[in-house]
Amino acid sequence: MTRAEAISYLENEYAKKRESAEREWIERRERIFAGDPKIRELQDTLSNALSKAARLLVADPGNAAANAERLREETLAARGAIRSRLTKAGFDADALEIRYSCPLCKDTGYTGLVPRIMCACMEKQLNALVYAQDAFGSEERETFQSFREDIYPNEAQKKQALAIRDLCLQYADAYPNTGKNNLLILGTAGLGKTFLLNAIAERVARNGHVYLKMTAYRMHQSMRAHFLNLDDGKDGFEQMVKAPLLLIDDLGTEPMMKNITLEYLFILLNERGISGRHTVIASNLMPNDMLARYGERIVSRLLNQATTRAVCLTGEDLRLKGRL
Numbered sequence: 066m067t068r069a070e071a072i073s074y075l076e077n078e079y080a081k082k083r084e085s086a087e088r089e090w091i092e093r094r095e096r097i098f099a100g101d102p103k104i105r106e107l108q109d110t111l112s113n114a115l116s117k118a119a120r121l122l123v124a125d126p127g128n129a130a131a132n133a134e135r136l137r138e139e140t141l142a143a144r145g146a147i148r149s150r151l152t153k154a155g156f157d158a159d160a161l162e163i164r165y166s167c168p169l170c171k172d173t174g175y176t177g178l179v180p181r182i183m184c185a186c187m188e189k190q191l192n193a194l195v196y197a198q199d200a201f202g203s204e205e206r207e208t209f210q211s212f213r214e215d216i217y218p219n220e221a222q223k224k225q226a227l228a229i230r231d232l233c234l235q236y237a238d239a240y241p242n243t244g245k246n247n248l249l250i251l252g253t254a255g256l257g258k259t260f261l262l263n264a265i266a267e268r269v270a271r272n273g274h275v276y277l278k279m280t281a282y283r284m285h286q287s288m289r290a291h292f293l294n295l296d297d298g299k300d301g302f303e304q305m306v307k308a309p310l311l312l313i314d315d316l317g318t319e320p321m322m323k324n325i326t327l328e329y330l331f332i333l334l335n336e337r338g339i340s341g342r343h344t345v346i347a348s349n350l351m352p353n354d355m356l357a358r359y360g361e362r363i364v365s366r367l368l369n370q371a372t373t374r375a376v377c378l379t380g381e382d383l384r385l386k387g388r389l
């Protein structure tokens with residue numbers, strides 16, 4: 066199941082949840098009204114208050130203020146009467162309300178209209194889905210728990226790697242309150258950058274947040290698809306821009322394509338920067354290589370000290386030594 070599939074699965078589940086909450090509400094109302102018909106009358110008074118106000122305003126404009134005040138009092142009185150009748154009949158005072166399992170998003174999974182933001186309740190479930198299959202997907206997980214301290218050829222390299230590991234762990238545990246939003250993990254191949262990136266993702270997921278993780282090559286494919294209008298809207302460029310946490314591995318290995326690579330990377334970094342979203346990038350490129358490849362406009366965003374913490378792994382390739 067991809068992330069997009071997990072989201073559409075959950076949206077479906079939420080629609081069912083919403084329907085059943087509404088069905089339960091209608092049945093409950095009927096039960097209440099059957100037991101005490103006066104409550105239905107009072108409820109009708111409330112439901113009609115707005116249209117009554119509008120009618121009065123047209124029919125009797127001279128007394129608008131007095132009428133509004135009288136209506137307000139009627140409404141208040143009706144509410145009070147409903148509450149006391151409900152409690153007398155053994156119901157809760159709010160028994161005429163719909164009972165959503167999440168009052169925040171009313172079981173829609175989203176809060177706010179524009180922009181639509183995934184509710185924490187859905188984010189948690191999405192994560193559980195993606196995380197659960199991740200956990201079954203690979204035998205050997207790259208996590209902070211499975212980080213090996215005995216693979217370093219010398220003390221200096223070990224000390225540096227452990228310091229950077231701790232920093233990554235702090236970032237993951239503090240997320241989304243990371244201080245600086247972005248983390249840049251630099252270093253030549255074979256020093257464990259991908260491991261750290263995966264460990265951060267695992268940790269963040271374990272803490273109940275969602276992330277989107279991809280290689281720079283996959284990132285490039287999404288950008289290309291968007292440019293060519295082949296984007297199906299799933300796990301595509303829009304998702305990359307909007308993901309609360311985006312992790313990109315191996316930046317610098319993506320193909321350089323005219324009108325695509327630089328343009329889209331700029332949009333991606335700029336939009337994410339403006340919206341204050343978190344981005345973690347691992348790259349073999351040193352700052353000078355980045356400047357040569359991407360130019361000032363992009364590098365100033367990649368290496369912005371106000372928003373980005375950059376760390377650099379150095380030393381001997383751990384893979385050549387069969388250690389990673």
Ligand SMILES: [Zn+2]
Pocket residue numbers: 167168169170171172173174175184185186187
């Ligand atoms: Zn919710």
